[in-house]
Amino acid sequence: MKRFILVSMLLGAMAPAMADAGLDLAKAKGCTACHAVATKVVGPAYKDVAAKYAGQKDAEGKLVQKVLKGSSGVWGAIPMPANTQVSDGDAHTLVKWILSQKK
Ligand code: HEC
Secondary structure (H helix, E strand, O other): OOHHHHHHHHHHHHHHHHHHHHHHHHOOOOOOOHOOOOOOOOOOOHHHHHHOOOOEEEHHHHHHHHHHHHHHHOOOHHHEEEOOOOHHHHHHHHHHHHHOOOO
C-alpha cells in the first residue's frame, strides 16, 4: 500500500513535468508561433492532430517528415514551411508529445 502511494505520487509529479517539457521544446523551436495545443492558430491544434492520427502506427514517422520538410493540403489552404531549425531527434520528441495530446 505504501508503495502504491509512493508510485502514484511520483507519477502525479512527473506527468505535468513531461507535458511541459514538450511544450517548452515546441516554444523553443518556434512551433507555438503557428500552433497551440487546444485551439487552431495558423496550423491545426495539436489535440486535433493527435485525434486525426490516433491508432495509426506509422503516424510518428510520417509526421516527423512533415515537421522537418513541411506539409500542405492536409488541414487547409495554408502550408507549413519546412522547419530547418529542428533536428531529427527533436522532431521525434515533438511528434511524440503532439500525439500524446488527447481531448
Ligand atoms: C509558419 C507556421 C507554422 C510553424 C512555424 C509550424 N507549423 Fe506545423 N503546421 C502549420 C500549418 C499551416 C499546418 C497544416 C498543413 C497542412 O494542411 O498540410 C501544420 C501542420 C502540422 C502538423 C500536422 C501535419 C499533417 O500532415 O497532418 C504537425 C504535426 C505540425 N504542424 C507540427 C509542427 C511542429 C512540431 C512545429 C515546430 C517545429 C511546427 N509545426 C511549426 C503551420 C506551422
